[in-house]
Amino acid sequence: MADPAVDKFKIWPTQLDRAQFQDVLESGSRMELERRHPLTKRKYARNYDPRPRMVEAYVYFYNEISEFFLGINGESPIASETPLALRLEECFTALKNALRVVVIDLEREDDAQVIFETLNARGEPLLPADLLRNFIFLRAARMNEPQEQLYSQYWSRFDDEFWRQEVRQGRLFRPRSDLFMQHFLASKRNVDIPIKHLFVEYKFWIDREKPFKSVREELATLARQGDHFKRIIQPAPGDFLYPIATFLEDFDVRTAYPLLLHLLNSNLAEPEFKTVADMLESYVLRRSICNLTTKSYNRVFLGLTRHLRQHGTNADQAANYLLQLEGDSVEWPSDEAVRTAWLNLHAYNVFQNAKLVHIFRRLNASYMHSKLERIRFEGPLTVEHILPQNWLDRWPLSDGHKGLTYSELLEKDEQDPIAMATRHRDTFVHTFGNLTIVTQELNSAVSNGNWANKKLGLLESLLPINHSLLKQDSWDEDAIEKRSRELLDRALQIWERPIASKSIAATLA
Numbered sequence: 001m002a003d004p005a006v007d008k009f010k011i012w013p014t015q016l017d018r019a020q021f022q023d024v025l026e027s028g029s030r031m032e033l034e035r036r037h038p039l040t041k042r043k044y045a046r047n048y049d050p051r052p053r054m055v056e057a058y059v060y061f062y063n064e065i066s067e068f069f070l071g072i073n074g075e076s077p078i079a080s081e082t083p084l085a086l087r088l089e090e091c092f093t094a095l096k097n098a099l100r101v102v103v104i105d106l107e108r109e110d111d112a113q114v115i116f117e118t119l120n121a122r123g124e125p126l127l128p129a130d131l132l133r134n135f136i137f138l139r140a141a142r143m144n145e146p147q148e149q150l151y152s153q154y155w156s157r158f159d160d161e162f163w164r165q166e167v168r169q170g171r172l173f174r175p176r177s178d179l180f181m182q183h184f185l186a187s188k189r190n191v192d193i194p195i196k197h198l199f200v201e202y203k204f205w206i207d208r209e210k211p212f213k214s215v216r217e218e219l220a221t222l223a224r225q226g227d228h229f230k231r232i233i234q235p236a237p238g239d240f241l242y243p244i245a246t247f248l249e250d251f252d253v254r255t256a257y258p259l260l261l262h263l264l265n266s267n268l269a270e271p272e273f274k275t276v277a278d279m280l281e282s283y284v285l286r287r288s289i290c291n292l293t294t295k296s297y298n299r300v301f302l303g304l305t306r307h308l309r310q311h312g313t314n315a316d317q318a319a320n321y322l323l324q325l326e327g328d329s330v331e332w333p334s335d336e337a338v339r340t341a342w343l344n345l346h347a348y349n350v351f352q353n354a355k356l357v358h359i360f361r362r363l364n365a366s367y368m369h370s371k372l373e374r375i376r377f378e379g380p381l382t383v384e385h386i387l388p389q390n391w392l393d394r395w396p397l398s399d400g401h402k403g404l405t406y407s408e409l410l411e412k413d414e415q416d417p418i419a420m421a422t423r424h425r426d427t428f429v430h431t432f433g434n435l436t437i438v439t440q441e442l443n444s445a446v447s448n449g450n451w452a453n454k455k456l457g458l459l460e461s462l463l464p465i466n467h468s469l470l471k472q473d474s475w476d477e478d479a480i481e482k483r484s485r486e487l488l489d490r491a492l493q494i495w496e497r498p499i500a501s502k503s504i505a506a507t508l509a
Contacts, residue, residue: 015151016159020052030062128198129158129177135203140215154219158226167233169195180229184222187258187265190306192298228264232257240270244277250354253284255298259305266313275315282495283322285359286333290341291350296329319498335492342488343481348383348430356383359491360437360465366490367464381437384447386454387429387475394450397421398476428477433484436466451475 001007013021020037027033037055039048050056069087071077079087104115133155140147157163163177178195185202186193188211193201205211212218235245241264248256259280263273287294307321308314322332333341347356361381387395392403403422404412412419428434438461441447446457451474458466472479 014159015156017052017054020054024054024058030059033058127175127178128195128202129163129175129181131199132181132202133158135199135206136215136218139206143215145215150216150219154216154223157223162230163226176229176233180226183229183257183261184225186302187225187261187305190302190309192302225261225265228261229257231264232260240274241277243274244281247281247284247358250358251284251288253294253297256280256284256301259301262305262308263313266308268313272315276318278496279315279318279322279498282497283332285495286338286497287331288351288355289345290333290337291345292331292333293329300325300330323498332497334497338492338495339488342432342491343484345432346427346430347432348385348435353383356435357381357437360435362494363487363490364437364463364465366494367467381439382441384436384438384441385429385434386436386458386469387425387434387480388448389429390448391425391429394448397425425477428480431480431484432487433480433482436469437463438466439463 009021009025012018023033023036027036033055037051039051041048051059066072067077069077069084069091071080106115136155137147137151140150158177163180164175166173166175167179169179174195178198181202182193182195182198185198185205189201189205206218212221231239231241232245233249235242239245241260244260248254248260263276268276284297304318304321308317311317311320325331351359360383392405395403397403397418399417399421401418401421403425404419409419409422414420436458438458446453449457451472454475455470455472458469469475
C-alpha cells in the first residue's frame with residue numbers, strides 16, 4: 001500500500017463522516033469507542049445528545065449481538081444448548097455467504113453520475129444537494145482539479161449541521177442546503193426553480209451555459225453565496241442586512257431571497273444596499289396594508305433581478321422597475337391608496353402579530369430624536385388594544401350610555417342611536433389608531449380597565465410611541481381617528497414611494 005493509513009480502508013465515506021468512521025474501525029473495543037465519544041447532556045436537558053450515527057450504530061449492534069449470543073438479565077440466549085463457538089461460526093458463515101459486493105467497471109464514455117442515480121432509484125432518495133455535490137466533484141475529477149483541496153476549502157461548510165437542519169417550505173420541510181441551492185439557481189437564471197427539479201435544472205445550466213471557467217470558480221461562487229444566504233436567514237443585529245432580512249421573515253416573503261443573493265453578490269455599497277432594501281420593504285408593506293395579493297411576488301422579484309442584471313444593479317434601476325409595475329397584482333401602491341386603506345383597515349384582524357409588531361417597531365423608532373436616549377429592547381413585544389376589545393362594561397359611549405351586545409344589536413332598529421353608536425365604535429377597535437405595542441402584556445385588569453387605569457399601565461412603558469398617549473384626557477373615536485392619521489403621516493415617510501421618473505419608459509424600453 002502506498003499509504004497504509006489511508007489505503008487500508010477499501011472505501012471511504014464523505015469528509016464529514018471520516019473521523020467517526022475511523023474511530024469505529026480502529027478503537028478496538030466498545031470501551032475505547034465510548035471513551036472517544038462519551039454521552040453528553042446539555043444543561044436542563046432530559047435526554048443525552050445523540051452521538052455520531054456510526055458510533056450509535058456500532059453500540060446498537062454490539063448490544064444486539066451480545067444479547068443474541070450471551071442473553072440478557074439472566075435469561076438464556078437463543079439456542080443456548082448449542083456451544084457458543086459453533087453458534088458464532090454459523091452466524092459468521094451466514095454473514096459471509098449472504099454478503100455480496102458488486103464491482104462496476106466503467107468505460108471512458110460511461111457517465112458515472114447517471115449510473116449512480118439509476119442504482120439509487122430504488123433506495124433512499126438522495127437530496128438535491130447530495131446529487132449536486134456528486135455532480136460537481138465528478139467534474140472536478142475529470143478536469144484534474146484537486147478534489148480534496150476543493151472540498152476542504154469550499155464545500156466542507158455545507159456539511160455543517162446548520163445546512164442539514166430542515167425548515168418549512170410551503171407545506172413541506174426541506175434542508176437549508178436544498179433551499180439555498182434553489183434560491184441560488186433562481187438568482188442566476190432569473191426563473192422559478194421547482195425544488196424537485198433542482199438537480200436537473202442545475203446540470204442543464206452548467207452543461208448548456210457553462211457559466212464558470214473551472215470547478216474551483218463554481219465552488220468559490222457557491223461558498224460565497226452560501227455565506228450570503230446564511231446571513232439572510234440568520235441575520236446578526238449589527239449586520240446592515242438585518243432590517244430587510246427580519247422584515248421578509250416577519251412578512252413571510254422568502255421569494256425575495258434570490259434578489260437578495262444577487263444584491264449581495266453585486267457588492268453594493270452599504271448605503272446603496274439599504275436604499276434598495278427600503279424600497280423592497282415599502283413595496284411589500286404598502287401592498288400588505290392595501291390587502292393586495294402576494295401571488296405574483298416570485299415573478300416580480302425575479303423580474304427585478306433580471307432587470308438589474310441587464311441595466312445595472314443600483315437603487316435608481318430598482319425604483320424604475322418597481323414604479324412601472326401596473327395592476328392590482330403587481331403595482332406599488334400610491335400614497336392615496338395607502339391612506340384610504342390605513343384609515344379603514346381592521347389591522348388587528350388582517351395582520352398576524354409579528355407583522356403588527358414590525359410595523360409598530362418602525363413607527364416607534366420614528367418618535368426617537370437626538371435628545372431622546374436610545375433604548376434597545378431584547379424581549380418580545382406584544383400588540384395592545386388601547387380601547388379594549390371588550391369595551392362594553394367599562395368604556396361608555398360618548399353620550400354616557402352603555403354600548404349594546406351583539407344579541408342586543410340584533411334586536412334593535414338600524415337607526416337606533418345607541419345601536420348606531422355601538423357599531424360606529426366597533427369599527428375603530430382594530431384600526432391602527434387604537435393599537436400600540438408594549439414590552440410585556442398588561443395585567444388583564446388594566447388591559448380591560450377604564451382609560452384612567454389604562455394610562456397608569458401605559459405609564460410604565462418605555463416606548464416613545466406610548467408617551468403621547470399619556471397626554472390624552474379621554475380615549476374615544478375622535479382620539480383614535482386623530483392618532484390613525486398621525487401614524488399614517490409617519491408611515492408614509494418611513495415607507496416612501498418615490499415619484500415616477502420621466503426616464504423610466506426610456507430605461508425599460
